[in-house]
Amino acid sequence: MPELPEVETTCRGIAPHITGRKVKAIVVRQPSLRWPVPADLPALLVGRKLHGVSRRGKYLLLGFSEGSLLIHLGMSGSLRLVAPGAPPQLHDHIDIAFSGRVLRYHDPRRFGSMHWQPGDPAEHFLLASLGPEPLEPLFDGEWLFQRSRKRQQAVKPFLMDSKVVVGVGNIYANEALFMAGIKPIRKAGSLTRNNCLALAEHIKFVLQRSIDQGGTTLRDFVGGDGKPGYFKQQLLVYGRGGEPCTVCALPLKEIRLGQRTTVYCTRCQR
């Protein structure tokens, strides 16, 4: 169930265990993901040494000297390290076997993907037009303000547009809008500069806090129990439609906006 913090947690969790190791084998049990898994994946990877693991938006990048493997976890994907020979479970679609450790891709809904990009991964078509990373200084209130000018779209789908900023999914869009006191259905173009400053700060805050908490379950995660790294009980609005607002106790309103569940407080968010 990956949003940016889960992808970041995965990145940090797997990196120390596989960086510098050689790929020994690739097993593709189910090549039909969001896009077909490249048929030549074994030829591309076996024998290559992994230089490092990084993240761009919700894409994980396994970097080799010749290029990068881009992995997206979709809605239901996860990566785990398992011991060589561990029996695959249902929906364990792909193994990347390193010396001593197997990186196993699991994805019931198969909305995830794997792509190979020679050379600089940033040139891949899926990454080329992505907006800034939310936790980097390049993304700030001024950026949001400039990008939102004259946009008629509601602010929530605007925030979830990966060309505006990457990594803000449905959960964190709801949370950040609540914390910033901004109604999700407001037109992006109606936001004031101060609105945008608040919004950018709360996006950074909620994502960073979630990453910090994901870190607390890293050991379990790497050990293979796959515990998700975010804490549902800390969410202020997402999943709480009809329940009292944590600030004013008015029941939270739940609507559909751009085909996604949206929860907000009609009193605290304007």
Add this chain to the structure above:
DNA sequence: CGGACTCCCTGCCGGC
């Protein structure tokens, strides 16, 4: 171009 909508897929939950 912006913005709304569709679809990829399995699992699960609530209603009947």
Add this chain to the structure above:
DNA sequence: TGCCGGCAGGGAGTCC
């Protein structure tokens, strides 16, 4: 109990 519709955290592709 079983079946069925609807919904789930993403996001590319299509159409207007």
